Amino acid sequence: MEDIIQVESLQKSFSGGTAIEDMTFSVKKAEIFGFLGPSGAGKTTTIKILTGQLAPSSGKADVFGVLSTSINDPAYLQKLGVMTDNSGLYQRLSVYDNLKLYCELYGISKEKIPEELESLALQNDSKKIVSNLSKGMTQRVILARALLHEPELLFLDEPTAALDPSTSMLVHKKLRDLNERGTTIFLTTHDMNEAEQLCDRVxxxxxxxxxxxxxxxxxxxxxxxxxxxxxLKNNKHVVVKNSPESAEEVYQYMTTGEIISIRMNEPSLGDIFVHVTGRALL
Ligand SMILES: Nc1ncnc2c1ncn2[C@@H]1O[C@H](COP(=O)(O)OP(=O)(O)OP(=O)(O)O)[C@@H](O)[C@H]1O
Known part of the structure; x- marks a missing residue:
């Protein structure tokens, strides 16, 4: 599968220190790629570089085959959707008017707005003024705006951070549907369950x-x-090695009909993260 993002030896320093160091990876077309890390790990900085909002200190990032520093060309912006915290909405305008302005800017039909609002459970909020919205609603409006032009590549910076579980599920479904229609998704998250459920690679x-x-x-x-x-039926749990040596023991339990279930013990992504980095994801 063709790479849509290619990052090579990327490095970014600020006056306070290095935010990103020697980063090399690629994202394949039509995959959901998860970027997981604790606060301050460099997730937002990476998204800002990939979307042309920041220039790298060294190394390079190609997006759609062009340098990320050239991605601000309107031809590429049409193919990109970006949802970050600083995706400025017009605070004094209504939800609908914000989306309408965006449609005018991108030459998108306004007919799409009600459908987009409904898919993110915002159909009753379209007349509300943005400055009066809750954090979770604002987050969904920014997402709706990023999706209006059905981008080929979508960057989402912690898309469900301010959402309750059922609204998060709604957003997950929306992202899966989009991905099935071919949109590549690059998302950052602290949430390992979200990553497990959504991402092809992390x-x-x-x-x-x-x-x-x-x-x-x-x-x-x-x-x-x-x-x-x-x-086992007697409310006990027995841990055995998944190897031929355990076959006799498992067979014994089976012949006496004691087994209710058997499950492989695999670590969660959170466990693996702590194991590899020595840090929790908070
Ligand atoms: N404009 C900036 N000027 C100076 N330092 C910055 C700037 N932007 C980011 N940093 C620093 O770079 C590091 C990485 O920040 P970044 O925002 O990329 O982390 P993050 O993984 O997105 O964190 P969070 O999950 O809290 O959003 C941090 O130490 C941060 O203080």
Missing amino acids: AFLSQGRIQLLDEPKRLRRQFSDQTMTLE
Whole structure:
């Protein structure tokens, strides 16, 4: 599959220190790529570089085959959707008017607005003034705006950070639908469950460096301790090695009909993150 983003030896320093160090990775067309890391790890800085809002100190990032510093050309902006905290909405205008202005700017039909609002459960909020919205509503309006032109590539910086669980599920469904229609999604999150549910591949970021990058299921297998837990009828749980030596023991439990369930013990992405970086994701 073709790469839509290619990052090579990327580095970004600010006066206070280095935010990103020697970062190399690529994102394939039509995948959901998760960028996971604790606060201050360099996630937003990376998104800002990839979307042309910041220039790297060294190294380079190509997006759609052009340098990220040239991505501000209108031809590329049409293909990009960006949702970050600083995606300025007009505070004194209504939700609908904000989206209408965006449609006019991008030459998109206004007919799409009601559909987009409904898919993010905002259909009853279209007349509300943006400055009166809750954080979660504002976040969904920014997302709706980023989706109006059905971008080929979507950058989402912690898209569900301010949302309650059921609204997060709504957003997840929306993102999956978009991805099935071909949109590549680059998302940052602290939320390991979100990453497990959505992402085809995840990169673990700590102190500006990628520590690990792979598919969630391959990571769980790689870091598994190769044991399984047998749940027995007497309310007991027995942990056995997943190896031929345990076959006799498992067989014994099976012949006496004691087993209710068998599950492989695989670590969660959160466990793996702590194991690899020595840090929790908070
Ligand atoms: N404009 C800036 N000037 C100086 N330092 C900055 C600037 N932007 C980011 N940094 C620093 O770079 C580092 C990475 O910040 P960044 O915002 O990329 O982290 P993050 O992973 O997105 O964190 P969070 O999850 O809290 O949003 C931090 O130490 C931050 O203070």
